[in-house]
Amino acid sequence: MIAGTTQGxxxxxxxxxAAEIIxxxxxxxxxxxxxxxxxxxxxxxxxxxxxxxxxxxxxxxxIGARDVAVALxxxxxxxxxxxxxxxxxxxxxxxxxxxxxxxETSEVFDVPGNRGLSEAQRLARCRDxxxxxxxxxxxxxxxxxxxxxxxxxxxxxxxxxxxxxxRERAVEIGFxxxxxxxxxxxxxxxxxxxxxxxxxxxxxYSAADGVTYTLAKHGEARGLTSLMIEIxxxxxxxxxxxxxxxxxxxxxxxxxxxxxxxxxxxxx
Numbered sequence: 001m002i003a004g005t006t007q008g009x010x011x012x013x014x015x016x017x018a019a020e021i022i023x024x025x026x027x028x029x030x031x032x033x034x035x036x037x038x039x040x041x042x043x044x045x046x047x048x049x050x051x052x053x054x055x056x057x058x059x060x061x062x063i064g065a066r067d068v069a070v071a072l073x074x075x076x077x078x079x080x081x082x083x084x085x086x087x088x089x090x091x092x093x094x095x096x097x098x099x100x101x102x103x104e105t106s107e108v109f110d111v112p113g114n115r116g117l118s119e120a121q122r123l124a125r126c127r128d129x130x131x132x133x134x135x136x137x138x139x140x141x142x143x144x145x146x147x148x149x150x151x152x153x154x155x156x157x158x159x160x161x162x163x164x165x166x167r168e169r170a171v172e173i174g175f176x177x178x179x180x181x182x183x184x185x186x187x188x189x190x191x192x193x194x195x196x197x198x199x200x201x202x203x204x205y206s207a208a209d210g211v212t213y214t215l216a217k218h219g220e221a222r223g224l225t226s227l228m229i230e231i232x233x234x235x236x237x238x239x240x241x242x243x244x245x246x247x248x249x250x251x252x253x254x255x256x257x258x259x260x261x262x263x264x265x266x267x268x
Contacts, residue, residue: 018129019136020082028078029150034157035092037066037082049112059106060086062159064236069157071246081137096126154219154226159233172197176228178212178220183227186256
């Protein structure tokens with residue numbers, strides 16, 4: 001079985017279904033997040049009307065991201081909050097009010113099970129999946145802020161497809177930020193010196209694409225420095241590749257974290 005896949009899973013409302021907490025007692029001053037860690041679709045959703053190719057493709061989850069995040073959690077001794085359900089049921093990196101939170105179409109795939117939903121049905125997805133996941137993440141950040149030996153940073157781990165809408169992407173690792181760019185720029189500077197991968201700031205997405213919701217909600221709003229890492233998924237498609245990438249990124253993060261500002265004053 002592919003890591004993160006649950007065949008015929010039964011949906012039970014609650015935090016344990018929405019969020020997987022790994023190394024909750026981790027002592028690092030970093031909280032890791034992997035919103036799109038799983039492609040699991042509980043049986044009562046009827047696979048959302050999708051065939052096997054769609055359910056295992058990048059539109060259903062971030063391929064390899066959970067493996068990287070779990071290895072990073074071990075290497076850094078950092079807590080990790082990971083999503084347990086497919087992003088097609090509910091995209092945990094989106095607020096409830098946007099259409100892309102429960103997408104009717106994702107790249108070239110239609111999602112029949114998301115078409116024609118009532119507002120009440122969409123809000124139920126948010127209540128059952130978004131709310132318990134982000135409540136779990138809030139508690140983990142609270143714990144880290146209270147107990148970590150240093151200022152806390154938030155780091156989310158994602159992967160992206162090498163070809164999107166027919167266009168090839170040259171970038172291999174992207175460092176994304178919301179309003180505070182300090183950690184993203186520090187990580188990019190470290191990677192540029194290392195020269196192992198093609199790296200860029202705010203590629204292949206940026207805050208303008210609406211992808212920094214988690215950073216804003218749990219980082220910016222609390223005055224915590226935050227970073228979103230995007231990895232091209234052909235570089236982490238196997239557990240071995242993912243582990244090697246995690247070792248590489250752990251080294252990068254240690255260097256970047258030592259040089260980036262630790263905390264800003266929250267605004268608003």
